Amino acid sequence: MNISCREVEKHFSLNGRTVRALDGVSCAMNSGTLVVITGRSGSGKTTLLNAIGGLDRPTGGSVLVDGEDLYARGDRALSRYRNERIGFVFQSFHLSPDETALENVLVPFLFARRPPSDARTRAHDALGRVGLAEQIDQPAGTLSAGQKQRVAIARAIVNRPDFVLADEPTGNLDERTGADIVALLRGLAEQGLGVVIVTHDSAISRVADQALRIADGRIVEGES
Amino acid sequence: MIGPARALRRAGHNLGRHRARAIVLAGGVAIGVAMLVFLLAFVAGTRRALLDRVVSSLPITHLTVVPRSFSLSVIKFESPFSxxxxxxxxxxxxxxxxxxxxxxxxxxxxxxxxxxxxxxxxxxxxxxxxxxxxxxxxxxxxxxxxxxxxxxxxxxxxxxxxxxxxxxxxxxxxxxxxxxxxxxxxxxxxxxxxxxxxxxxxxxxxxxxxxxxxxxxxxxxxxxxxxxxxxxxxxxxxxxxxxxxxxxxxxxxxxxxxxxxxxxxxxxxxxxxxxGYEVTSGREIAQRVRTLTRVLQVAFGLIGLVVLAVAGVGIGNALLLSVMERRHEIGIFRSVGASRGDIRLLFLCEAALIGIGGALAGLGLAAAAAFGADRALDRVLPDLLFLPESFFALSWPILVVGLSLGLLVSILAAVPPAHRAARMDPARILTSG
Incomplete structure (x- = not known):
């Protein structure tokens, strides 16, 4: 799968003045590669990630998925895109703490058009892939930060998407755990998934197949 | 896309996770439905007793005929020509x-x-x-x-x-x-x-x-x-x-x-x-009884509806609060593929389950209250021959009305919060930490 951004803009009004979160961003990314987007806080990297993921409609330009304009679709089709082709990972994990790791990972199937009959097996496999086979029935709230992020990655990959979009996946982790998570995401890219990481930690760019730097809503390095 | 069956299952799961809140909300519906059903059953039971009495003393095919009279306050004059x-x-x-x-x-x-x-x-x-x-x-x-x-x-x-x-x-x-x-x-x-x-x-x-x-x-x-x-x-x-x-x-x-x-x-x-005679028929008396009890039924029904509406406002407010508390869950659901309609359906299903649970409990409460009231009236009232066995008629139509209104009020109350949840911007929720 190929995702291309063409002059993507995202403007919004804040306290009476226009903020240009994205100001004509163009870039492209393919399955099987690890793309790292770095930039300072407020530079627009998360906005770009959400635009690519079908979560935040740009105010200008276009996001093309395999050549088709993503935002020409309606809410239902965008939802299907997020369900079937994209997996999100967030800095704050966003897990239900009172539900088990398995229950958290099964959530995407709730909104699948046709949930697979082997959904639970897939969830078990996904948790196995992130190294949490032993913690399947443990409430998410009782897991360590690193384990929580692994559950979040398992949730992102359980429905076999084409891309995993990770927003500051190491932001709440210590250095060593952060490195493990980056390695895990790197491994996913090597298995054929497209992985996009946005981070303020420029060190992560070292493992990237493609590194982009964003500042003031523009790609300032690695523009394609 | 979540279907109604999956949405109901998930709604049940969510209510189970927030059991105390669900019980309080269903309790409000239960009280409203119980009050409505209790009052309607009381009017229906009283009507049945009165009609039984009318039909017994003046069967529907019978008419009572008396000379025409003119009444001046307490003094009554019979017409000499009738x-x-x-x-x-x-x-x-x-x-x-x-x-x-x-x-x-x-x-x-x-x-x-x-x-x-x-x-x-x-x-x-x-x-x-x-x-x-x-x-x-x-x-x-x-x-x-x-x-x-x-x-x-x-x-x-x-x-x-x-x-x-x-x-x-x-x-x-x-x-x-x-x-x-x-x-x-x-x-x-x-x-x-x-x-x-x-x-x-x-x-x-x-x-x-x-x-x-x-x-x-x-x-x-x-x-x-x-x-x-x-x-x-x-x-x-x-x-x-x-x-x-x-x-x-x-x-x-x-x-x-x-x-x-x-x-x-x-x-x-x-x-x-x-x-030139005065005529009274059982049908006429029965009609008067029906009209009077219908008025009572409407009045009591309105009282029950007001209580239910208050319960509905409570559900609406609690769900609104719940939407704010669960905004991250809503954001995650949107990120894994929930459409706005799916989010709306989930909240409406939660309200429907609260409504059904509350209404069923309300029917049970009403039946228990009617039983208790009958026993109390039996002790308090003198042993009159015409007293009915029960002052309450818990008929199927009344039970269905109670259940339907409990469900309807709960769902209607959930419409604004469900709409608000559906309109939330997932990108902002998920990046707000």
Whole structure:
């Protein structure tokens, strides 16, 4: 799968003045590669990630998925895109703490058009892939930060998407755990998934197949 | 896309995770539904009891005819041009749709009743009425001989007599209580004999020439005979009127006209009214009862609805709060593929489950409250013969109305919060930490 951004803009009004979160961003990314987007806080990297993921409609330009304009679709089709082709990972994990790791990972199937009959097996496999086979029935709230992020990655990959979009996946982790998570995401890219990481930690760019730097809503390095 | 079945399952799962809040919300619905169903069942039960009473005392094919009267406050004047005599009976009987006419005569003399109950002497002035056996034929035992020819009975009696059911209730709740006497029942009274003195009263004490003593035997009670007095076969009373009061042509106080079919009642009533008489029908009384109880039903229904609406506002506010608390969950759901419609459906399903659970609990509460109220009324109210077994009619339509309204109010209350949840911007929620 190929995702291309063409002059993507995202403007919004804040306290009476226009903020240009994205100001004509163009870039492209393919399955099987690890793309790292770095930039300072407020530079627009998360906005770009959400635009690519079908979560935040740009105010200008276009996001093309395999050549088709993503935002020409309606809410239902965008939802299907997020369900079937994209997996999100967030800095704050966003897990239900009172539900088990398995229950958290099964959530995407709730909104699948046709949930697979082997959904639970897939969830078990996904948790196995992130190294949490032993913690399947443990409430998410009782897991360590690193384990929580692994559950979040398992949730992102359980429905076999084409891309995993990770927003500051190491932001709440210590250095060593952060490195493990980056390695895990790197491994996913090597298995054929497209992985996009946005981070303020420029060190992560070292493992990237493609590194982009964003500042003031523009790609300032690695523009394609 | 989440389907209704998956949405309901997930909604049930969510309510299970927030059990305490779900129970409080369902409790509000339960109280509203219980109040609504309790009040509606009370009105329906009261209506049923009243209609049973009306139909029993004046069956739907029966009409009561009395001379036309003019009322000046408490004083009532009967029209001299509408007396009920045998000729009037004949004219009414000749109307199309009339099956039979049952005249009721009153003794034209004062009368006094002397009896002994529970070993105590009892004297009272009384009215004496002559009724057609057909009026009470289904309420007194056939072997009691009320319908038989009394000419064969010795002049002194004993003659079969019927008294009003309401009179027993009045005695039991008033006279018996204040004088510490035992309660009377139709069974105790049946077979009791008494002496009836014709031509005397408390206002004319002392033996007097012309007073005749006859013996009567109570054979049953009826709700179709006059309240104050004893009712005997009509021929007997007419004979006494002729012998003792010199009345050559009988004049009746009331006629009971039996229509051939229920649908003939209105035409027959119109025909009799055209002759200058006043007519009361069971259907008319039943209609009045229905109208009155319908008004009550609407009023009580509105009270129940107000309580339900308050519960609905509570659900709406609690769900709104829940939307804010669960914004990250909403954001995650959107990020893994939930559409706005899916989010809306999830919240509506939660409200529906709260509504159904609350409404079912409310129906149970209403049934329990009705049972308790019946037991309490049974203890508090005097042992009246006409009291129904239950003051509540928990019929299927009332239960369905309660369940439906509980569900509807809950869903309607959830519409604004569900809409708000669906409109939330997932990108902002998920990046807000």
């Amino acid at each position: 007396s009920l005599d045998p000729e009037a009976v004949e004219r009414i009987a000749g109307l199309a749709g009339v099956e039979e006419v049952l005249p009721m005569a009153a003794l034209k003399l004062p009368a006094q009743l002397r009896a002994r109950f529970f070993g105590q002497g009892f004297v009272t002035d009384t009215g004496v009425f002559g009724i057609e056996p057909g009026l009470v034929v289904d309420q007194v035992p056939p072997e009691a001989g009320f319908a038989e020819d009394t000419t064969a009975t010795p002049a002194g009696g004993p003659f079969p007599a019927v008294i009003s059911e309401d009179l027993i209730d009045m005695y039991n709740t008033g006279f018996a209580k204040t004088n510490d006497l035992p309660q009377l029942t139709p069974e105790i009274l049946s077979g009791q004999e008494a002496i009836l003195y014709l031509g005397t009263s408390s206002f004319r004490p002392g033996p007097e020439a012309g007073v005749r003593a006859v013996s009567i035997r109570l054979i049953g009670v009826s709700d179709r005979v006059p309240l104050v007095g004893v009712s005997l076969p009509r021929g007997l009373v007419e004979g006494w009127n002729e012998d003792l009061a010199g009345e050559a042509t009988p004049e009746y106080v009331q006629l009971t006209v039996v229509a051939e079919r229920a649908q003939d009642v209105e035409d027959v009533a119109a025909g009799i009214e055209a002759m």
